[in-house]
Amino acid sequence: xxxxxxxxxxxxxxxxxxxxxxxxxxxxxxxxxxxxxxxxxxxxxxxxxxxxxxxxxxxxxxxxxxx
Numbered sequence: 001x002x003x004x005x006x007x008x009x010x011x012x013x014x015x016x017x018x019x020x021x022x023x024x025x026x027x028x029x030x031x032x033x034x035x036x037x038x039x040x041x042x043x044x045x046x047x048x049x050x051x052x053x054x055x056x057x058x059x060x061x062x063x064x065x066x067x
Contacts, residue, residue, distance in 0.1 A: 003063040006034045009054045024049040 010020050010031075022033040026049055033039045034050075048059055054061070 001067055003065055004034065004037045004060055005063065006031075006050070007036070009056055009060060010035060013054060015054045020050075020053060026050075026054040 010017065015023075017031050017035050020026075021028045024031070024067055026046060030046060031050075032047075034042070047061065050061060051057060
């Protein structure tokens, strides 16, 4: 299982979904879907933009938890 920590990281930085999307150059819907864990996948470009804005690594955004 992959645990999505996007909402946690956005909250820790006291950002809104809209602010995060604007800073990252992503659509509101993309960040909204990630925030609410409604996605089935993510593009590397999106990962890179989120990592830059949230000042984190991909392993901070997502954690692998063995089933």
